[in-house]
Amino acid sequence: GENVEQHPSTLSVQEGDSAVIKCTYSDSASNYFPWYKQELGKGPQLIIDIRSNVGEKKDQRIAVTLNKTAKHFSLHITETQPEDSAVYFCAAISPGGSYIPTFGRGTSLIVHP
Amino acid sequence: DAGVIQSPRHEVTEMGQEVTLRCKPISGHNSLFWYRQTMMRGLELLIYFNNNVPIDDSGMPEDRFSAKMPNASFSTLKIQPSEPRDSAVYFCASSLDVGDTQYFGPGTRLTVL
Numbered sequence: 001g002e003n004v005e006q007h008p009s010t011l012s013v014q015e016g017d018s019a020v021i022k023c024t025y026s027d028s029a030s031n032y033f034p035w036y037k038q039e040l041g042k043g044p045q046l047i048i049d050i051r052s053n054v055g056e057k058k059d060q061r062i063a064v065t066l067n068k069t070a071k072h073f074s075l076h077i078t079e080t081q082p083e084d085s086a087v088y089f090c091a092a093i094s095p096g097g098s099y100i101p102t103f104g105r106g107t108s109l110i111v112h113p
Numbered sequence: 114d115a116g117v118i119q120s121p122r123h124e125v126t127e128m129g130q131e132v133t134l135r136c137k138p139i140s141g142h143n144s145l146f147w148y149r150q151t152m153m154r155g156l157e158l159l160i161y162f163n164n165n166v167p168i169d170d171s172g173m174p175e176d177r178f179s180a181k182m183p184n185a186s187f188s189t190l191k192i193q194p195s196e197p198r199d200s201a202v203y204f205c206a207s208s209l210d211v212g213d214t215q216y217f218g219p220g221t222r223l224t225v226l
Contacts, residue, residue, distance in 0.1 A: 034214060043117075043204050043217030044156075089156065098169065099212030105155045 002027040002097045006090050006104025014112050019080050021107045023090035024072040030094040033073050034101065035064060038087045047088075048075070080111045115139075117218035119205050125224045131193040134221045137186055138207030146215060147180055147190050148204040156204075162188065163211055195225045 003026040013019050023033075031052040036044035050057045050064045050073065057064050061080075066073040077084055087108050091101035118137040126132055138145045146161040160170040162182045170180070177196070182188040192199055202222050206215040 032212070036217075041219075043206075043220050045217065046214055049214065093212060100158060100161065100169070101215065103156045 002030060002092055002094050002102040004090060004092050004102045004104045006107060008107060009105065010108045010110070012110045012112065013080055015080060015082060017080055019077045019084070019109055019111075021075045021088055021090070021109070022072060023074070023092075023104050024070075025092040025102075026071065027092065027094040027096055028068075028071065029096050030071075030092040032093040033064070033066060034091050034093075035075050036089040036091070038089065038106070040086075044089055077109075080109075082111050082113050085109055085111045117205055117207055117216055119203075119218035119221050121221060122219060123222050123224075125226065126195055127226050128196055129194045130225075131191065132195045132199075132223060132225075134190040134203050134205075134223070136188045136190070136205030136218060138188070138205070139216055140186065142207035142209055142216075143185075144208045144211045144213070145182060145188050146206040146208075147188070148206065148217075150202045150204060150220070159190070161211070168211070192223075195223075197225045199223060200225050 006023045034049035037047045038044040048064050050066050061078045063076040087106045089106050090104040093101045120135045144163050147159040149157045159172045160180045165182045180190045202220045204217050204220045206217045208215045
C-alpha cells in the first residue's frame with residue numbers, strides 16, 4: 001500500500017520567515033495530495049490541495065509543489081504569522097488504495113512572534 | 114453549513130464501561146470515516162462507510178469496537194468494554210464521495226481510567 005513520509009516532525013520559525021514541509025510517497029499511481037492544518041483542540045482542516053496534473057498551486061501565502069518523478073510534494077508558507085502555528089498533515093490518495101488518503105505523521109509548526 | 118458534528122466533545126469513563134461516540138456528517142455527503150488520533154500512532158482510519166454501507170473495517174482494532182450508520186445523517190462508534198489504551202481523540206470525517214476532500218469534525222477526546 002501507499003506509504004507517506006513527512007519531515008520535519010517539528011519546525012520552529014520566527015514571524016515573517018518562510019516554512020517548508022516536505023512529504024514523500026511510495027505509490028506512483030497517487031494522484032491527489034491534500035494538506036490539512038490542525039489547530040489545538042480542533043479537527044484537521046483542508047488548507048490546500050494539488051492534483052497530479054499540475055506542478056504547483058498557490059493560495060495567498062500558501063503554496064504546494066509536486067514532483068511526480070521524485071514522488072515528493074511540499075507545503076510552502078511565506079511571511080509566517082503566529083496564527084500559522086499548528087500541526088500540518090500531508091496526505092496522498094491513490095486509486096490502488098481505494099481512494100482512501102494515507103496521512104503523514106504531521107509537522108508541528110511553531111511561529112515565534 | 115454546520116460542518117461535521119460530533120458528540121460528546123469530551124468523554125471520561127472507567128475501564129469496562131460502554132462508550133458511544135456520535136457523528137452527523139455534512140448533508141449530501143455520501144462517505145463517512147472514523148479516525149483515531151494518538152501521539153504514538155498518529156491518525157489511523159478505523160472504518161469507513163459509503164452510502165451508509167460499511168466498506169472497510171480493517172482498521173478497527175478489536176471486536177470491542179463496532180460502528181453503525183443507520184441513515185445518511187447519523188453514525189455511531191461504540192467501544193464495549195472500554196480499556197485505558199482506547200484513550201485517544203476520535204474524529205469523524207465526511208466527503209461527497211470516496212476519494213473527494215474529507216471534512217473533519219471537532220473530535221471526541223476519550224479518556225478511559
